[in-house]
Amino acid sequence: MEGIIVLGHGSRAAVDGANDFLELVAAEVRKIFSTAQVEPAWMNPKSQRQNLFKAVDRLVAEGARRIIVAPVFLTDGLHIRKDIPENLAALREQYPGVEFRFARNLGFDMRIVAILAERIGEVRGEVSQ
Numbered sequence: 001m002e003g004i005i006v007l008g009h010g011s012r013a014a015v016d017g018a019n020d021f022l023e024l025v026a027a028e029v030r031k032i033f034s035t036a037q038v039e040p041a042w043m044n045p046k047s048q049r050q051n052l053f054k055a056v057d058r059l060v061a062e063g064a065r066r067i068i069v070a071p072v073f074l075t076d077g078l079h080i081r082k083d084i085p086e087n088l089a090a091l092r093e094q095y096p097g098v099e100f101r102f103a104r105n106l107g108f109d110m111r112i113v114a115i116l117a118e119r120i121g122e123v124r125g126e127v128s129q
Contacts, residue, residue, distance in 0.1 A: 001066075002036045003059030004029060008072040009079065010042030010049055019047050025072055037062050043079050052087050056095070066099040073105040074112075080105050 006026040011018035019042060026040035041055035050058075052069070059067055069088065073080055088100050106112065 001063040002033075003056075003062070003064035003067040004033055004036045004038045005041050005052065005055045005059070005067060005069045006038065006072060007041045007043065007052060007055075007069055007084070010044035010047030012044065012046035013048040016047070019049055022049075022072060029070070036068075037064060043083065052084070053091065056091050056098075060095055060098060064098065066101070068101045068103055070103040071105045074107070076105050076107070 006022060006029055008022040008025075010022065022040045022042065026038050030036075030038040037059055039055040039058055040050065041052045042049040043051070045051065056067060069084065071080060071084065084102065088102060091098075092100055
């Protein structure tokens with residue numbers, strides 16, 4: 001069985017509604033990859049939501065033998081370059097029978113620019129092309 005973790009930064013519990021975004025993304029990913037188990041996870045411990053380790057624990061308990069970690073991060077900052085790879089190294093030791101794969105972060109993509117242009121057009125009173 002394959003698991004997918006949709007991993008985001010998250011926000012502190014006082015603004016928990018901001019964390020709902022990741023739940024929505026995970027729900028849509030679940031529809032696209034319907035044969036996989038999909039779990040959201042948050043890097044920010046103040047979010048009081050499931051972190052990467054708990055998401056992996058849940059997926060392994062459900063039988064996952066391959067887990068893809070898909071970061072919902074625009075840039076390759078500290079979490080992408082250091083924190084998540086270190087967490088994955090620890091998880092590989094904890095679960096030697098599980099294959100872990102780390103997807104690229106979102107990064108620069110013209111599709112994101114198109115969405116931004118659409119939002120700008122909305123406030124300018126223009127219809128996007």
